[in-house]
Amino acid sequence: MLPRALCTSGAGCSSLRAAAASRSRLHKTLATPVRRLLGLGSGSSAWAGGSDRLGVAAAAAQQRRPIASALEALAEADSTPEALQPPPSAQPQHPGSYLHLAAQPRPLTVEHPHPGIEIFMGPMFAGKTTALLRRVAELEARGFSVAVVKSSKDDRYCNASVVTHNGLKRPCFAAPTLRAFREAAGADYPSFHVIAVDEAQFFPDLHDFCSHAADHEHKRVVLAGLDGDFQRKRFGQVLDLLPMADSVVKLTAHCKFCKQEHKQVPALFSLRIAADSRQELVGGADTYAPVCRRHYVQLSQLRQPDEQPDSSGSSGGTA
Template sequence: MAKLYFRYGTMNSGKSIEVLRVAHNYEEQGKKVLLFTSVVDDRYGIGKVASRIGMQKEAAVVDDDMDMFAIAQSERPNAILVDEAQFLGEKQIKQLVDIVDSLNIPVMAYGLRADFLGQLFEGSYHLLALADTIEEIKTVCWYCDKKAIMNMRCKDGIPVFEGEQIMVGGNDSYVPVCRKCYAAERKKLQASQPRIHP
């Protein structure tokens, strides 16, 4: 019985390398894999799943108009892998559910759980609600040895805590941190800002 998997982690936790590893394992056995990635992530070029260690693979680009169910129905792969799944919308997540339930094709979606303010992305919200299996891909905090669960946005190496939810970037823009270090950096920034007295 096929399942919908949501495998989430912070920035720099190895999600994309895991996508590439799983795709390689299927293909090495002569099995067909469909690889999708969001149109939003263009760090390495549109339609590429790429890891920070240099490996990459072409992928179909998911935008609002793509019908992943129709593609899966036509192609009949052994599995579907989705990178940057946090950027998908509700309609696209429901297509993934339909692929699993109607076509009996396993779908493995990889992405961030929450943004730099600790708010769920739309795709993550629906995956957390609908996935059969939810698994965390772990990494360590940038500042200490605890498990990272937050994505801290930085500008010129300084943490920032305001801005648009989506800003595509790598290690120059985000670091994985634990909740305690995230709170400490936020307090440090607030303490450094001048107070306005009435």
């Protein structure tokens, strides 16, 4: 504060008027470069609220500090930095800052997929293998390494490829067990992010392999297989994996005999039309037909007594 004598004297008033005039001139001097720096118009609400901060800068200039020092004082006195900050391009980017990371392209790295188990199941001709190959293509498009495996018992179309009923084909490992597949993969096995298994019902070590791969090896396991045989009984170990699966999709086909009646009815079951009572009978349209519940019950009752599967549960089924 000024002494009372200075305030009441003419010299004191003259000094105050001179200081006010100097401050006003400095406001005008700083206004233009600061507006340009901040990219704000004179009518901006953020600019209108900056008079106090300009006053701090003016006081610094009155002490014969350079304009750069005055601008530094203005930045230090700003209590709302978001209001008068320059555009991001004008800010210095320090290593480790958010802007520095955002401005730099991130390296293209393959992240490991979440470990887990996916199951596609259903009757014959439901599109299980097609769904499996579609999922494989999706995962590969994201950069993951995928190994496709099928049972060596499935030799209908090709021994070294997974083949759908409509002709889609994908090279694969063919093995009697999943342990044998792992041995055949050898040093390449750890590099696989995803293991895709077709005809999963044929693998006797399905449960142990999948649970270990997902829980301890952090792999994603995708399965396609039958949930039941032609007697509508458990087939293999596919159902044993349901409690630990991340996702389960039950697919359906179209009932062959309803189509002959010009109806589109979902087929939930596989009807064996060949006279064979073995559970593991690999075949196609000449051996099995997808049927709805009504046709399954009706046509199963038409089987001859010597064609009926035994009650032990070890016979009948689909491949």
